[in-house]
Amino acid sequence: xSAVPSNFGPRLEPAAxxxxxxxxxxxxxxxxxxxxxxxxxxxxxxxxxGFMSALILFGCIFLxxxxxxxxxxxxxxxxxxxxxxxxxxxxxxxxxxxxxxxLYALECVKCHQATGAGAPGAYPQLAGSxxxxxxxxxxxxxxxxxxxxxxxxxxxxxVYPNKMPNFAPMAGSAxxxxxxxxxxxxxxxxxxxxxxxxxxxxxxxxxxxxxxxTADRKAEWTFGELPAK
Amino acid sequence: MxxxxxxxxxxxxxxxxxxIDASIRVxxxxxxxxxxxxxxxxxxxGLAAAIKLHTPSxxxxxxxxxxxxxxxxxxxAFAWGWGVNAGLAVALWLMARLARATLPGAGLLTVAAVxxxxxxxxxxxxxxxxxxxxxxxxxxxxxxxxxxxxxxTLIAAWIVGLLRRGASPRLYxxxxxxxxxxxxxxxxxxxxxxxxxxxxxxxTVQSVVAAWFGHNFLALWFAPLALAVIYYLLPKLLxxxxxxxxxxPLAFWSYAVFTTWAGAARLAGAPVPAWTPAAGEVACFILTxxxxxxxxxxxxxxxxxxxxxxxxxxxxxxxxxxxxxTLSTLRLAFTALPGVAEITRLTxxxxxxxxxxxxxxxSFAMFAAAYYLAPRLVLRPWWSASLINAHFCLSFTGHVIAxxxxxxxxxxxxxxxxxxxIPxxxxxxHTLPWLQAAxxxxxxxxxxxxxxxxxxxxxxxxPQHRAASAAAPVPASAFSAPELEQAPAP
Amino acid sequence: xxxxxxxxxxxxxxxxxxxxxxxFGNARGYGGLAAHVxxxxxxxxxxxxxxPAARGALVYADLxxxxxxxxxxxxxxxxxxxARHWGERQSYAREYIRxxxxxxxxxxxxxxxxxxxxxxxxxxxxxxxxxxLYNPAADNQTALMPQHAFLFEQRSLEGRQPSANALKVxxxxxxxxxxxxxxxxxxxxxxxxxxxxxxxxxxxxxxTPPAPKKEGSHQASEPKPAAAKPAEAPKK
Numbered sequence: 017x018s019a020v021p022s023n024f025g026p027r028l029e030p031a032a033x034x035x036x037x038x039x040x041x042x043x044x045x046x047x048x049x050x051x052x053x054x055x056x057x058x059x060x061x062x063x064x065x066g067f068m069s070a071l072i073l074f075g076c077i078f079l080x081x082x083x084x085x086x087x088x089x090x091x092x093x094x095x096x097x098x099x100x101x102x103x104x105x106x107x108x109x110x111x112x113x114x115x116x117x118x119l120y121a122l123e124c125v126k127c128h129q130a131t132g133a134g135a136p137g138a139y140p141q142l143a144g145s146x147x148x149x150x151x152x153x154x155x156x157x158x159x160x161x162x163x164x165x166x167x168x169x170x171x172x173x174x175v176y177p178n179k180m181p182n183f184a185p186m187a188g189s190a191x192x193x194x195x196x197x198x199x200x201x202x203x204x205x206x207x208x209x210x211x212x213x214x215x216x217x218x219x220x221x222x223x224x225x226x227x228x229x230t231a232d233r234k235a236e237w238t239f240g241e242l243p244a245k
Numbered sequence: 246m247x248x249x250x251x252x253x254x255x256x257x258x259x260x261x262x263x264x265i266d267a268s269i270r271v272x273x274x275x276x277x278x279x280x281x282x283x284x285x286x287x288x289x290x291g292l293a294a295a296i297k298l299h300t301p302s303x304x305x306x307x308x309x310x311x312x313x314x315x316x317x318x319x320x321x322a323f324a325w326g327w328g329v330n331a332g333l334a335v336a337l338w339l340m341a342r343l344a345r346a347t348l349p350g351a352g353l354l355t356v357a358a359v360x361x362x363x364x365x366x367x368x369x370x371x372x373x374x375x376x377x378x379x380x381x382x383x384x385x386x387x388x389x390x391x392x393x394x395x396x397x398t399l400i401a402a403w404i405v406g407l408l409r410r411g412a413s414p415r416l417y418x419x420x421x422x423x424x425x426x427x428x429x430x431x432x433x434x435x436x437x438x439x440x441x442x443x444x445x446x447x448x449t450v451q452s453v454v455a456a457w458f459g460h461n462f463l464a465l466w467f468a469p470l471a472l473a474v475i476y477y478l479l480p481k482l483l484x485x486x487x488x489x490x491x492x493x494p495l496a497f498w499s500y501a502v503f504t505t506w507a508g509a510a511r512l513a514g515a516p517v518p519a520w521t522p523a524a525g526e527v528a529c530f531i532l533t534x535x536x537x538x539x540x541x542x543x544x545x546x547x548x549x550x551x552x553x554x555x556x557x558x559x560x561x562x563x564x565x566x567x568x569x570x571t572l573s574t575l576r577l578a579f580t581a582l583p584g585v586a587e588i589t590r591l592t593x594x595x596x597x598x599x600x601x602x603x604x605x606x607x608s609f610a611m612f613a614a615a616y617y618l619a620p621r622l623v624l625r626p627w628w629s630a631s632l633i634n635a636h637f638c639l640s641f642t643g644h645v646i647a648x649x650x651x652x653x654x655x656x657x658x659x660x661x662x663x664x665x666x667i668p669x670x671x672x673x674x675h676t677l678p679w680l681q682a683a684x685x686x687x688x689x690x691x692x693x694x695x696x697x698x699x700x701x702x703x704x705x706x707x708p709q710h711r712a713a714s715a716a717a718p719v720p721a722s723a724f725s726a727p728e729l730e731q732a733p734a735p
Numbered sequence: 736x737x738x739x740x741x742x743x744x745x746x747x748x749x750x751x752x753x754x755x756x757x758x759f760g761n762a763r764g765y766g767g768l769a770a771h772v773x774x775x776x777x778x779x780x781x782x783x784x785x786x787p788a789a790r791g792a793l794v795y796a797d798l799x800x801x802x803x804x805x806x807x808x809x810x811x812x813x814x815x816x817x818a819r820h821w822g823e824r825q826s827y828a829r830e831y832i833r834x835x836x837x838x839x840x841x842x843x844x845x846x847x848x849x850x851x852x853x854x855x856x857x858x859x860x861x862x863x864x865x866x867x868l869y870n871p872a873a874d875n876q877t878a879l880m881p882q883h884a885f886l887f888e889q890r891s892l893e894g895r896q897p898s899a900n901a902l903k904v905x906x907x908x909x910x911x912x913x914x915x916x917x918x919x920x921x922x923x924x925x926x927x928x929x930x931x932x933x934x935x936x937x938x939x940x941x942x943t944p945p946a947p948k949k950e951g952s953h954q955a956s957e958p959k960p961a962a963a964k965p966a967e968a969p970k971k
Contacts, residue, residue, distance in 0.1 A: 297881060298844065298879075299879075301871070301872070301878070301879055301880060301881040301882070302872070302881075302882070305881050305882040305884075306882075306884065306885070307885070308885040308886075311798060311799070311881055311883070311885075312799065312802065312803070312881050313798045313799020313800055313801075313802050313803070313881075314797075314798070314799050316799065316802050317799055317802065375797040375798075376797065377796060377797055377799060378796060378836065379795075379796040379797075379799055379800075379801045379802075379836070379838050380836075380838075381841065405739075408739050416738070416739060416742065420739075420742075421742050424739055424742050424743065424746070425742060425743070425745075425746035428743055428746055428747070429746060429750060432747070432750055433750060433754075436754055436758065437758075440758055440762070445835070445836075446758070446762045446766050447766050447767070447768070447832050448765070448766070448768060448828055448829070448831040448832040448834070448837060449828045449831050449837055449839065450758070450761045450762045450765065450766045451836070451837040452837055452839045453757055453758055453761045454757075454758045457753070457754070457757045457758050461750070461753075465750070498745060498749075501745065501746055501749035501750075502749045502752070505749055505750050505752070505753035505754075506753045506756070506757065508757075509757055511841070513813065514807070514809035514810065514812075514813030514814065514825075515807050515809070515826075515839055516807055516825065516826040516827055516828045516830070516831065516839070517761065517828060518761065518764060518765065518828070521757060521761060524756065524757075525757075586813075587809075587812070587813050587814050590813075591805055591840070591841060591842055591843045592842065592843065593842070595841070595842075596841070596842055658843075662814060662815065662843060663814045663815050664815060665815035665817075665818025665819050666818075668876075669819065669846045669876075670875065670876040670877075670878075670879075673844065673845070673879050674879070676844075677879075
């Protein structure tokens with residue numbers, strides 16, 4: 017323990033132990049656990065063991081709560097994909113409308129226009145149309161299988177040169193839209209709430225139900241075949 | 246591993262400390278000289294970057310001096326220049342001393358050291374010239390990486406090879422840390438380089454690799470070298486053994502197993518799978534276990550001998566390094582806590598945590614080692630005692646100011662960022678006084694580093710100092726050391 | 736602990752374990768993530784990065800933008816990124832698969848840039864970004880950003896028509912014009928390409944915590960369907 021006296025101060029600090037002795041002493045200390053008192057026990061190793069176990073326990077609990085199911089796509093640590101399940105969950109309304117808007121912009125807009133006003137004499141308007149905001153089943157059937165000939169719009173008998181095409185697959189039809197019931201529900205919900213229209217949403221189940229009931233339809237509807245408001 | 250008699254029958258005879266020092270003199274001094282060169286270079290670049298943060302018009306006209314280039318250039322000069330050179334110098338000296346082996350082929354090793362530094366210089370210039378990859382710590386032009394990796398691996402293997410030549414049958418704690426650090430860096434570096442540049446992984450897996458490397462570069466190179474130095478210097482200067490040394494292997498292994506995961510904690514909230522940051526956070530919590538053991542190991546002998554701190558600058562440097570290790574590990578665990586991570590991630594707080602490892606922990610330990618080893622290599626005392634004291638005071642004060650400023654400023658920044666009602670420009674403006682304070686801290690560090698560099702140049706090269714020392718040589722007794730007394734069993 | 740081989744083996748295994756889980760495990764887990772094909776729009780998301788934008792990503796890296804700017808929107812559980820309008824939702828891993836060098840960033844000295852293209856969505860967006868790069872100090876909001884005047888060049892107008900993309904700034908000498916270099920054009924093209932507006936259904940499903948009530952919970956939280964309608968309508 018006695019340091020070699022030095023008069024160099026910090027310019028040359030004396031060593032207080034040789035390398036050999038450091039290794040020898042510590043080599044001996046490595047195997048030297050504290051000896052308990054006779055009849056007693058040593059506190060330090062136990063406390064350390066307790067600390068270690070507590071850390072590992074806490075770590076495991078933490079990981080279980082934040083693991084996100086170890087799924088590569090789960091980034092929100094508060095989600096457990098096991099509780100979400102694999103069945104498709106219904107989208108919240110704003111998302112349905114967003115999807116519907118995209119679908120509308122893809123096809124419907126070509127005739128009915130972005131404003132929903134249609135084209136006078138060529139395509140009917142959707143904004144403020146009682147067919148859009150009126151009877152659910154009638155509207156669904158029109159989109160599923162199309163509409164031809166004259167019909168009644170906002171109380172007036174009208175006729176347009178073009179047919180409304182079918183968006184569901186139909187035998188004998190050249191249209192290849194093949195939209196799913198879900199997509200039809202989304203776009204209908206959108207047009208029923210856009211441009212000042214205010215009608216309740218249409219669910220995919222309702223479209224499916226009506227599609228199943230009219231599955232054998234082979235031509236566009238005429239207005240008379242459809243349920244009135 | 247009881248105190249068995251030396252079974253040195255099959256081993257070469259132990260070399261004398263003086264002979265060991267003589268055999269490593271040139272490579273260690275060359276590495277140390279390069280290290281100090283890079284330290285000054287990194288300080289200058291870092292200071293320029295720090296000023297730009299609050300005064301963006303400073304040196305804004307040159308493209309190669311824009312912040313986005315000066316800052317990574319400073320980081321790389323610091324890490325690969327100062328960090329690796331100083332680390333290798335100290336590792337070489339410590340391994341030779343603890344294995345009690347003389348170094349063969351010192352000339353070749355010196356050539357390798359020069360090659361390393363040519364490579365790093367090209368790399369830093371490459372960053373300034375616009376070849377940066379912008380991946381933290383791996384910015385240097387990618388084509389340099391294989392060259393640097395090979396040179397580093399050769400030097401590291403050479404140092405590890407001393408074990409086979411050595412006479413010591415035992416490994417001391419410092420050697421565990423040194424051996425693994427010399428092995429870990431090429432391992433983690435080549436794995437990250439391959440996954441980021443050779444055959445790049447897709448998407449944010451790159452960010453996972455970068456976070457894994459970024460933490461492990463600090464935790465598997467800088468921190469182990471600092472610990473190796475502290476574990477060696479404390480008994481060496483205090484004449485007391487490490488406290489509860491039987492626990493040191495537990496600290497080593499738990500650190501090795503868990504710190505390698507901790508980098509993922511930085512990815513909290515990032516677009517990576519949730520389990521990745523969560524696993525990193527768990528590792529950060531468990532790292533408090535090695536922290537407790539290492540703190541008992543190191544502060545045990547220190548606290549019993551506080552008076553020694555007053556007389557020894559080397560011990561003071563080592564004590565600050567040990568304290569910063571404690572602090573930076575606690576910061577890891579703290580910032581992994583739910584509720585805290587949201588605030589500190591992506592702020593100056595986390596950057597300051599890295600600086601605590603790079604500067605407070607690693608650099609202070611390297612300064613301690615340099616002040617202890619350099620006079621023994623040249624057999625002359627340092628040129629000026631007051632420069633040594635000045636260096637300590639300036640580095641300590643500068644580091645405390647910069648750490649405090651970035652920690653508090655980063656915390657405020659994080660809290661304000663978490664409040665969507667405070668406009669971003671206001672958040673950025675509120676960090677300004679703290680960034681200015683950090684620049685002041687950096688300025689003190691720069692003056693301290695100058696004092697260190699002047700002292701080292703004078704010690705090794707100054708003819709007057711050589712002549713004065715030759716006229717009145719240091720008595721051999723000043724380089725000898727007494728035996729370490731074995732403490733009574735607790 | 737006296738055998739160097741034991742230390743080496745242990746050190747190797749410790750690092751191998753973390754490598755197998757973090758870099759390797761994630762590369763296996765989602766390194767092969769494919770673009771999502773939206774069958775309604777018949778498009779793949781994320782979109783391919785166009786040539787100028789891809790070159791701009793390199794400029795972004797070599798200028799070190801990522802040291803001050805992040806490119807990751809964190810979810811509501813991790814801060815106020817969405818409230819700051821840095822994005823509509825957290826960023827998803829799939830959105831980065833086309834990028835050759837992913838730079839999420841580690842510090843927000845500047846604002847997040849993941850959706851900067853969605854924020855700068857007016858017709859003069861490129862010009863605004865050029866002005867910002869040329870002299871950030873002109874606007875108090877961006878005054879802390881360093882100038883990037885070196886990305887622009889002054890050209891004499893003698894004998895030439897003014898360029899279409901010349902910057903309208905007052906500091907240019909008369910008879911000269913200030914035009915962005917090709918690097919500035921690439922960088923701005925890259926920045927404007929940064930917009931994550933597509934909702935990935937799989938990610939959305941897996942990152943939305945289940946509502947506390949199962950039955951009709953969204954109807955209960957949306958009092959009037961019409962009122963809950965999002966503001967933006969398709970402007971096609």
